[in-house]
Amino acid sequence: MFERFTKDARSAVVDAQLVAREAHSDQIDTRHVLVALAERPGPARTALSDGGVDVAALVAEARAKIEAGDALDPAALAAVGIDLDEVTRRTEATFGEGALARAGRALRGRRKHIPFTADAKKSLELALREAIRLGSKEINGGHLLLGMTRAESPARRILSDAGADLDRIRHLAEGTSEAA
């Protein structure tokens, strides 16, 4: 499938890894790919901005949400009776300021490859189907955008939370991606 990807689609997949690394994510979901698509000129960004999305605001919002989804989730720990603030305070008393965050970065940095979630893999398969449906031999960024907005996904939720007109954006993405 990847041999059919255009340069912009390949870049988006590679850049999604960087987005994940910067946010200390341990998985790549469709939001990471969406950020990568929105940050680069290409059919996906064109469809988003022509569809009335404030691309810079969308990227900032998506990055913030990705970072809040850190594996070390304070609310999830509180649910089993662990006060992350207290753990952090005691840990820093021995290991210095920012020790837990530093350890998290060290663990992430060790992993060469950050895996895609099932949802992100599915969105790439759907992108292929969208390309076939539109009669395109290649899969470009527009198809990736169509793939991640075709069904419910974290990226689709970010877009709808931002008030994006999904039907219009999908229509525009189809326009830029038809028989590309």
Next chain:
Amino acid sequence: MSQQALVASAAGDDPADGLRAVRALRELADRLEALQVERARRLGWSWQEIADSLGVSKQAVHKKHNRRI
């Protein structure tokens, strides 16, 4: 979901909340382990001593932490 709502479902009637807690606990344990092992090595502990304290084999702890420390 608010923190309070999560606490209310502490034992986890929703598997999603329970699994998220497990994931966070594992992440916390991994980070604490990394910090503790690094410090023990700096204080001159052998890999065997660290392995015994963690209840794992020397090979396991060496493989997991040697590259980083």
